[in-house]
Amino acid sequence: MKKIINDPSTVVADALRGLAAAHGDLLDVRHDPAVVLRADAPVPRKVAVISGGGSGHEPLHGGFVGRGMLDAACPGAVFTSPTPDQVQDAVARTDGGAGALLIVKNYTGDVLNFETAAELAAADGVEVRTVVIDDDVAVQDSTYTAGRRGVGGTVLLEKLVGAAAERGVDLDGCEALARRVVGQVRSMGLALTPCTVPHAGEPSFTLGEDEMELGIGIHGEPGRRRVPAGTADEMVRALLEPILEDLPLAEGDRVLLFTNSMGGTPLIELYVAHGIAERLLAERGIRVERRLVGPYVTSLEMQGMSLTLLKLDDELVELWDAPVHTPALRWGV
Incomplete structure (x- = not known):
């Protein structure tokens, strides 16, 4: 195992110290x-938008804390859910009197721990709502979750709800928006190589030189099937077609296309894939109106990618374009 770390047991704490050093103007790291x-x-008087999950997916979630996005993020150990006391502390430190909305990826540990924290925060007098995102069309069940997993759509959800909260939308409005976004966003990913969790010291699974895992999860969970690695065109089709089967889109519909690196895929390859996806959508008469390309929901050093489609309307376009100022996303400022 070759990694730029000192001790696997302190890698998250060490990374958080580095995050604080790099972005102390934007973040308060506890x-x-x-x-x-x-x-x-x-x-004051703003809904607190809070998320979190296991580390190893950076910049998700800590890199999306800041104006126009998250008020707080709770980083667990690598690929491990944060604890209820982390979430409870995040709620207490961000409560401006308008309540809190918890955005939770659909993994069993995350759901249980965030629900426990919501109950504890409610006992402290804070109104808390929880929205679970489950945008992964690859599988119905996995090692980490009951039902679909929360993956790339999480970034889009955090941006849109964060923009609404920044504008002063109340807790009911933020929750309704979040549930609407969850209903119209879908994702699917693939892996060309496994990743190595620092405390494990060995790859999370094995792939042959000519194989890829189609429908991979962001923790290295297996997907739909293992298939021969093909061309970029074949890979993009293999991701896009299941999304379009699950998210009915008609000619003339508008979408946001998010092309994501799993951590080890360079931008030159990601742009190849993004261009193919745009072409295939155009052939169906689906208009890509907004885009995001880059490593935003990663799985350590895994080579691979995911595609996410969000069906847009005027309100979502306006919220996407609203100013955001975080370590990983910033525009309009």
Whole structure:
């Protein structure tokens, strides 16, 4: 195992110290329990938007903390859910009097721990709502979740709800928006290589030189099937077609296309894939109106990619374009 780390047992804490050093103007990083807060938290009379999950998916979630997106993120150990006390602390430190919305990826540990934290926060007098995202069309069940997994669509959900909260939308409105987005976003990914969790010291699975795992999860969980690695055109079709089967889109519909690197795929290859996806959607009369390309939901150093489609309307376009200022996403500022 070759990694730029000192000790597998302290890698998350060490990374959080580096995050604080790099983005101290935007973030307030706490260590016991580990919570990443926007520097100006709590914002009075604003709904606090909070998410989190296992580390190893950076910049998700800590890199999306800041104005126009998340108020706090709770980083667990690598590929491990954050604990209820982390989430409870995040709620307490970001509560501006308008309640909190928890965005939770559909993994069993995340759902249980965030639900426990919501109950504890409610007992402290904070109104808390929870929305679970399950945008992965690859599988119905996996090692980590009951039902579909929460993957690339999480980034889009955090941006859109964060923009609404920044504008002063109340808790009911933020929750309704989040549930609408969950209903019209779908994703699927593939892996060309496994990743190595630092404390494990060996790859999470094995792939032959000419194989790829289609429908991979962001923790290295197996997908739909293992198939021969094909051309970029074949890979993109293999991801896009199941999404379009699951998310009915008609000619003339508008979408946001998110082409994501799993961590080890360089941008030159990602742009190849994105261009193919845009062409295939255009052939169906589906209009790509907004785009995001890059490593935003990663799986350590895994080579691979995912595609996410979100069906757009005027309100979602306006919220996507709204200013955002975080370590990983920033525009309009």
